Amino acid sequence: MPDYDNDNIFAKIIRGELPAHKVFEDDNTLAFLDIMPRADGHALVIPKAPSRNVLDIEIADLCAVMATVQMIARAGLKAFQAQGAIIQQFNEAEGGQVVFHTHFHVIPRRAGVELKPPAAIKEDEAVLARNAERLRAALQD
Numbered sequence: 312m313p314d315y316d317n318d319n320i321f322a323k324i325i326r327g328e329l330p331a332h333k334v335f336e337d338d339n340t341l342a343f344l345d346i347m348p349r350a351d352g353h354a355l356v357i358p359k360a361p362s363r364n365v366l367d368i369e370i371a372d373l374c375a376v377m378a379t380v381q382m383i384a385r386a387g388l389k390a391f392q393a394q395g396a397i398i399q400q401f402n403e404a405e406g407g408q409v410v411f412h413t414h415f416h417v418i419p420r421r422a423g424v425e426l427k428p429p430a431a432i433k434e435d436e437a438v439l440a441r442n443a444e445r446l447r448a449a450l451q452d
């Protein structure tokens with residue numbers, strides 16, 4: 312497996328070198344919206360510590376990420392009147408991974424609303440900003 316690349320997009324978001332619609336942050340994890348969402352509220356949850364994916368992540372970082380995944384999934388149901396959620400994660404290019412910093416997709420699922428195709432349609436910034444606010448508000452409840 313290749314080494315971790317410090318210049319991947321999500322490492323730059325962690326360092327504040329690239330913008331993101333952040334919805335939650337603690338000492339070990341960060342959650343922000345996917346810019347090409349498959350549904351409203353599609354979020355990515357990442358560890359702040361470097362790792363490529365589940366194959367090389369430290370178990371403590373994985374546990375921290377999963378706690379945040381659960382929190383964001385629950386908030387997604389509230390914020391978007393969803394009945395379910397997809398939690399999705401890819402490992403290495405052969406496993407469908409494109410950005411090589413560990414991340415979990417958290418996608419709220421509403422009855423009767425089709426998923427958009429993966430990483431295909433860039434969402435409007437205003438829509439992303441509004442959806443991030445909805446998720447942040449749901450996290451306060």
Ligand code: AMP
Pocket residue numbers: 320329331344345346347348355401407408409410411414429430
């Ligand atoms: P994958 O590695 O296959 O899980 O795909 C990477 C995901 O990151 C895709 O869903 C992209 O839409 C998303 N993505 C890529 N660049 C950014 C970015 N700058 N901010 C938020 N999401 C991104």
